[in-house]
Amino acid sequence: AQSVTQLDSQVPVFEEAPVELRCNYSSSVSVYLFWYVQYPNQGLQLLLKYLSGSTLVKGINGFEAEFNKSQTSFHLRKPSVHISDTAEYFCAVTGNQFYFGTGTSLTVIP
Amino acid sequence: EAQVTQNPRYLITVTGKKLTVTCSQNMNHEYMSWYRQDPGLGLRQIYYSMNVEVTDKGDVPEGYKVSRKEKRNFPLILESPSPNQTSLYFCASSLSPPGPLATGELFFGEGSRLTVL
Numbered sequence: 001a002q003s004v005t006q007l008d009s010q011v012p013v014f015e016e017a018p019v020e021l022r023c024n025y026s027s028s029v030s031v032y033l034f035w036y037v038q039y040p041n042q043g044l045q046l047l048l049k050y051l052s053g054s055t056l057v058k059g060i061n062g063f064e065a066e067f068n069k070s071q072t073s074f075h076l077r078k079p080s081v082h083i084s085d086t087a088e089y090f091c092a093v094t095g096n097q098f099y100f101g102t103g104t105s106l107t108v109i110p
Numbered sequence: 111e112a113q114v115t116q117n118p119r120y121l122i123t124v125t126g127k128k129l130t131v132t133c134s135q136n137m138n139h140e141y142m143s144w145y146r147q148d149p150g151l152g153l154r155q156i157y158y159s160m161n162v163e164v165t166d167k168g169d170v171p172e173g174y175k176v177s178r179k180e181k182r183n184f185p186l187i188l189e190s191p192s193p194n195q196t197s198l199y200f201c202a203s204s205l206s207p208p209g210p211l212a213t214g215e216l217f218f219g220e221g222s223r224l225t226v227l
Contacts, residue, residue, distance in 0.1 A: 009150070034215055043114075043200060043218035044153075090152065094208040097168075098143070098216055102152035 002027040002093050006101035013081055014109050021076040021104045023091030031093045033074040035065055038088040038103075047089070050074065061085070081108045112137045116201050116219035123191055124227050131186045131222045133201030141204040142184040143168070143216070144176065146197040153200065159184055160207045191226040198223050 007022040025031065032051050036044040048059025055067040065076045074091060086108045091101040114135045123129055135142065143158040145168075155168030159178040173195055175187040184203075188195060202216040 006152075036216075036218075041221075043220045044202075044216075045218070046215045049215055092216075097155065097158070097208055100145075100153040102150060 002031060002095040002099045004091050004093050004099050004101040006091055006104050008104050010105045012107045012109055015083055016080045018079050019081050019106065021089050021106065023074045023076065023101060025072050025074065025093045027093060027095055031095055033067060034092040035059065035076050036090045036092060038090065044090060083108050083110060114201055114203055114217050114219040116222045118222060119220065120223050122225045122227065125192055126190050129188050129191060131199055133184045133186065133219060134182050135203040136182065137203065137217065138181065139203035139205050141207040143202050144186050145200045145202065146170065147200060148197050193226050196224060196226050
């Protein structure tokens, strides 16, 4: 079975500072990994995904994530955040179903 | 425009009054799914459908029903709503069911906020 753990439920960060949102997964099979973003009062939309190949994946809005198989992690990073990045971020893994983490609320402070 | 449409977006109802939340996608996706989102619990799957007339339970199916008579529609039915079903509900679809050969992502509707008094 697969599962996803997002270690931080809330992450406050000042504008223009870097941020890392952590995600660890467990799986006995090969998986695909995703990060979704949910802006206030909206549905989830895809930020980026890892299927295979390069372990560094770039997504929309300047976000990137690195797949680390040995540490079973898929952390999301951005070198300089903006106010508009304030949102809920979900890590997800697919095996026979989509499995989501509990989410990390990113708040960017002016 | 490719989208997943849910209705209603907001609903306040009372215990025991049957309601249906509709979901429709225009992308000819095979796979559709319902989730509920609750604070601190993230997204939990209620039901999913691999294709027309094929549905199965997710992690939290109690108190819900679904049907998939057409490829584009996947309504969520609450036969006798209770206050513990107060939540934010999301419908999502994907071109193909998740699995080792599927690389597509889920497309989400904008959500339906349900309050049961």
